[in-house]
Amino acid sequence: MPDPNGFLRYDRRLPARRPVPVRIMDWREVYPPAGEELIREQATRCMDCGIPFCHDGCPLGNRIPDWNDLVRTGGWDAAVESLHATNNFPEFTGRLCPAPCEAACVLGLGGQQPVTIKQVEVEIADAAVARGGLRPQPVPAPTGRSVAVVGSGPAGLAAAQQLARAGHAVTVYERDDALGGLLRYGIPDFKLEKRHIDRRLAQLAAEGVRFRTGVNVGVDVTAEELRAEHDAVLLACGALQGRDTPETPGRALRGVHQAMAHLVAANRVVAAAGEGRPALATLPDGTPIDAAGKHVVIIGGGDTAADCLGVAHRQGAAGVHQLDLYPEPPADRDAARDPWPTWPWVLRSYPAHEEGGERVFAVAVQEFVDDGTGQVRAVRIAEVTVEKVDGRRIVTALPGSEREIPADLVLLAIGFEGTEEQPLLAQFGVTRNGRGAVDARPDWQAGADGVFVAGDMHRGASLIVWAIAEGRAAAAAVHAYLGGVGTLPAPVDPGRQPLAAR
Ligand SMILES: Cc1cc2nc3c(=O)[nH]c(=O)nc-3n(C[C@H](O)[C@H](O)[C@H](O)COP(=O)(O)OP(=O)(O)OC[C@H]3O[C@@H](n4cnc5c(N)ncnc54)[C@H](O)[C@@H]3O)c2cc1C
Ligand code: SF4
Numbered sequence: 001m002p003d004p005n006g007f008l009r010y011d012r013r014l015p016a017r018r019p020v021p022v023r024i025m026d027w028r029e030v031y032p033p034a035g036e037e038l039i040r041e042q043a044t045r046c047m048d049c050g051i052p053f054c055h056d057g058c059p060l061g062n063r064i065p066d067w068n069d070l071v072r073t074g075g076w077d078a079a080v081e082s083l084h085a086t087n088n089f090p091e092f093t094g095r096l097c098p099a100p101c102e103a104a105c106v107l108g109l110g111g112q113q114p115v116t117i118k119q120v121e122v123e124i125a126d127a128a129v130a131r132g133g134l135r136p137q138p139v140p141a142p143t144g145r146s147v148a149v150v151g152s153g154p155a156g157l158a159a160a161q162q163l164a165r166a167g168h169a170v171t172v173y174e175r176d177d178a179l180g181g182l183l184r185y186g187i188p189d190f191k192l193e194k195r196h197i198d199r200r201l202a203q204l205a206a207e208g209v210r211f212r213t214g215v216n217v218g219v220d221v222t223a224e225e226l227r228a229e230h231d232a233v234l235l236a237c238g239a240l241q242g243r244d245t246p247e248t249p250g251r252a253l254r255g256v257h258q259a260m261a262h263l264v265a266a267n268r269v270v271a272a273a274g275e276g277r278p279a280l281a282t283l284p285d286g287t288p289i290d291a292a293g294k295h296v297v298i299i300g301g302g303d304t305a306a307d308c309l310g311v312a313h314r315q316g317a318a319g320v321h322q323l324d325l326y327p328e329p330p331a332d333r334d335a336a337r338d339p340w341p342t343w344p345w346v347l348r349s350y351p352a353h354e355e356g357g358e359r360v361f362a363v364a365v366q367e368f369v370d371d372g373t374g375q376v377r378a379v380r381i382a383e384v385t386v387e388k389v390d391g392r393r394i395v396t397a398l399p400g401s402e403r404e405i406p407a408d409l410v411l412l413a414i415g416f417e418g419t420e421e422q423p424l425l426a427q428f429g430v431t432r433n434g435r436g437a438v439d440a441r442p443d444w445q446a447g448a449d450g451v452f453v454a455g456d457m458h459r460g461a462s463l464i465v466w467a468i469a470e471g472r473a474a475a476a477a478v479h480a481y482l483g484g485v486g487t488l489p490a491p492v493d494p495g496r497q498p499l500a501a502r
Contacts, residue, residue: 002044002046002047002048002065002068002069002072003044003072004047006044006045006046006047006072007045007046007047007107007115009044010041010042010044010045011113012042012045012113012114012115012116013038013041013042013116014031014034014116014119015031015032015033015034015035015038015119016032017030017031017032017351017354018030018031018032020354020355020356023190023355024313024314024355025314026314027188027189027190027270027314028189028190028193029095029189029190029191029192029193030190030191030351031095031351033123033126034119034123039071039119039120039123040071040072040074042115042116042119042120043067043068043069043071043072043115043120044072045107045115045116046064046065046068046069046072046107046115047065047106047107048065048068048069049065049106052064052065052106053104053105053106053341054101054102054104054105054106054115054117055101056104056341056499057099057100057101057102057103057104057105057341057343057499058100058101058104058465059100059465059466059469059491059492059496059498060086060087060093060465060468060469060472060491061086061491062083062086062087062101062121063082063083063085063086064101064115064117066082067079067082067083067120067121067124068115068117068120070082071120071123071124076124076127076131077131079124079127080124080127080128080131083121083124083125083128084128086489086491087468088157088158088161088162088468088471088472089154089157089158089200089464089468090121090122090124090125091122091125091126091129091196091199091200092154092183092192092196092197092464092468093118093121093464093465093468094118094119094121094122094123094124094125095122095191095192095196096183096187096191096192096464097118097463097464097465098348098463099117099118100343100465100498100499101117101118102114102115102116102117102118103340103341103342103343103344104340104341104342104499105117105341108340108341109340110340111332111333129199133199134199134200134202134203135203136203136206136207137165137207139164139165139167139207139208140165140166140167141167142167142168142169143166143167143168143482143484145168145169145231145232145482145483145484146168146169146170146171146229146230146231147160147163147168147169147170147171147230147231147232147233147234147478147482148171148173148217148226148229148230148232148233148234149163149170149171149172149173149233149234149236150172150173150217150226150233150234150235150236150237150424151172151173151174151181151235151236151237151238151455151457152172152174152176152179152180152181152211152213153180153181153182153183153236153238153455153456153467154181154183154455154464154467154468154471155181155236155238155454155455155456155457155467155468155470155471155474156172156174156181156234156236156454156455156471157172157179157180157181157200157201157204157471158467158468158471158472158475159234159236159454159471159472159474159475159478160172160204160209160475161203161204161207161209162471162472162475162476162479162488162489163475163478163479164204164207164208164209165207166475166479166484166488167484168478168479168482168484169208169210170208170209170210171209171210171211171212171230172209172210172211172212173212173215173217173221173226174211174212174213174214174215175214175215175216175217175219175220176213176214177213177214178213178271179197179201179211179213180194180197180201181236181238182238182240183197183464184197184267185263185264185267185268185271186260186263186264186267186307187267187307188263188266188267188270188307188310188311189267189270190310190314190351191307191310194271194274217424218422218423218424218425218427219422219423219424222427223424223427223428224427227448227450231450231482232450232451232452232478232481232482233428233450233451233452234452234453234454234474234475234478235424235428235430235438235446235451235452235453235454235457236453236454236455236457236467236471236474237419237420237422237424237457238419238455238456238457239416239417239418239419239436239437239456239457239459239460239461239462240260240416240419240420240456241416241417241418241419241420241421241436242258242259242260242412242415242416242417243412243414243415243416243417244258244412244414245365245412245414248365248366248367248368249366249367249368250367250368250369250370250376251368253368253370253374253375253376254287254374254375254376255375255376255407255408255409255410256368256376256410256412257283257289257409257410257411257412258411258412259298259300259304259305259307259308259411259412259413260304261283261284261289262281262289262291262308262311262409262411263304263307263308263311265281265282265283265289266281266290266311266315268281269281281315289409290315291311291312291315291316291317291320291409292315292316292317293316293317293318294317294318294408294409295317295318295319295320295321295405295406295407295408295409296308296312296317296319296320296321296407296408296409296410296411297320297321297322297323297379297405297407297409297410297411298312298320298321298322298323298410298411298413299323299365299379299410299411299412299413299414300322300323300324300412300413300414300415301322301324301325301326302413302415303350304413305322305411305413306322306350306352306353307352308411308413309322309350309352309353309355309357310350310351310352310355312357312409313352313355313356313357317409319357319358319406320356320357320358321357321358321359321360321405321407322357322358322359322360323360323363323364323365323379323381323405324359324360324361324362324363325362325363325364325384325386325395326361326362326386327361327362327386328347328359328361328362329345329346329347329348330345330346330347331346331347332346333346338501339501341499342498342499342500342501343498343499343500360381360405362383362384362385362386363381363382363383363384364381364382364384364395364397365379365380365381366380366381366382366397366402367379367380368380368407368410369404375408376407376408376409376410377406377407377408378404378405378406378407379404379405379407379410380402380403380404381402381403381404381405382397382398382401382402383397383398383401384396384397384398385398415461416436416456416460416461417435417436418432418433418435418436418437418460418461419432419436419437419438419456419457425438428446428447428448428451429447429448429451430446430447430448430451430453431447435460436460437456437457437458437459437460438453438457438458439458439494440452440453440454440458440474440494441494442493442494442495443477443480443481444458444473444474444477444478444494445477445481446458450481452474452477452478452481453474454467454470454471454473454474455467455470455471458470458494466492469491469492470492470494472488472489472490472491473490473491473492473493473494475488476488476489476490477490
């Protein structure tokens with residue numbers, strides 16, 4: 001029975017973030033632990049609603065009111081168990097998820113203060129580690145069936161863990177030198193320190209999952225070879241095809257880069273430093289790329305852009321502008337446009353925005369300006385309006401609104417165009433749809449018989465929570481395909497969409 005007055009007694013409170021001048025001197029996470037007193041107080045605000053709308057916001061179907069009440073009463077071991085019943089990696093979602101569950105929380109109705117669900121989640125996940133570590137689960141007798149998982153992001157890893165726990169022999173193939181997908185070299189350490197991934201990987205390995213890094217499936221090993229070795233294959237290769245702007249004059253200048261090239265290079269330097277190895281941030285062709293002392297312009301308004309902002313400040317940028325095509329969103333939910341409990345279009349400020357830089361809304365780059373030597377020296381921007389006509393985006397520049405912003409380094413964080421075109425696709429008989437994603441049949445199969453797809457590769461660039469949900473659901477489908485005993489949980493089907501009003 002929850003505390004009926006909890007939300008009346010306590011306001012929503014989050015732990016204080018580490019001070020900006022301190023945290024931009026290192027790469028460690030921005031949030032310190034909340035502490036038991038604060039987190040029990042915040043869990044007490046949950047009303048244990050008759051219809052918990054938070055469930056509808058979360059694709060994993062997390063049992064949010066249950067674990068809120070367990071935290072309130074100090075039942076940490078049971079809270080750990082309840083959280084892991086629906087989520088393989090709550091330490092990732094608790095740190096990184098934008099929390100559609102909070103947008104759907106009943107306490108958020110009418111612009112009020114939702115429960116700090118995500119903070120409670122991360123504290124439970126960390127309690128699991130503090131109270132004896134991430135112990136491997138006992139594995140049942142082997143089924144004799146084997147599965148290849150291609151891609152070690154959250155979708156692939158969630159599927160691998162589910163299948164190994166059902167007794168199948170699972171091998172994860174990853175072309176990179178380290179496991180974790182975008183969590184490893186895409187997302188910076190100040191959002192997710194990599195020890196969290198390593199701990200979880202140790203658990204998976206102890207449960208029998210085998211890992212093969214540095215293997216580019218489709219190139220180093222063919223689909224035919226993989227299929228000869230395994231009874232089923234799950235493709236979870238992400239949606240890593242970065243959108244570009246080749247038509248903008250000056251795109252080929254030195255100093256204009258894809259954001260992911262910069263982020264991955266920067267995160268590799270941090271990883272090397274952690275291992276005591278010196279490293280330089282360089283592009284795959286060896287070109288150095290570093291924001292130190294530079295005027296940086298980031299084009300785009302999402303997660304990738306905010307991550308570039310935090311990285312630029314930690315590298316010592318002289319100044320940063322972040323440009324967004326769209327007008328500045330409102331501070332609060334517009335109920336006519338995005339009624340509760342849907343995900344609202346509001347101004348989202350990440351911790352990186354506290355650290356400096358200037359956000360410029362409703363502008364588009366007209367030209368990357370040459371300094372006369374082939375190096376970018378500025379971006380020329382114009383104020384714009386954006387409208388949708390027949391589903392197409394029409395961007396109109398306002399005459400006379402053009403101006404220049406100084407730029408030595410320009411990072412394109414303008415989204416992704418689906419999964420990469422690569423030899424693996426044709427070899428497994430799968431094709432990209434109009435969005436660059438791979439469609440799945442209702443049983444998560446795509447292309448040839450016994451070939452499954454999940455995560456960003458299927459959904460298009462999305463969120464970690466969706467990747468885990470799809471990985472779990474695809475694992476359930478693989479288990480059924482292999483004739484496994486019983487059923488595994490399948491929180492979503494391939495057609496499931498986020499809560500929407502229309
Ligand atoms: C910069 C950035 C920041 C983000 N921040 C957030 C955030 O804060 N919160 C959030 O919820 N989401 C965030 N996201 C989105 C989130 O990271 C993705 O939705 C999620 O990682 C998708 O998981 P996935 O397993 O489908 O694919 P990925 O994580 O992309 O993993 C796919 C893996 O497949 C491997 N692979 C591809 N082809 C092959 C092949 N042929 N052979 C072997 N391996 C292969 C790739 O190397 C990669 O490791 C962010 C994304 C980016 C780019
Ligand atoms: S909707 Fe909010 S208050 Fe209601 S059960 Fe979920 S977290 Fe608790």
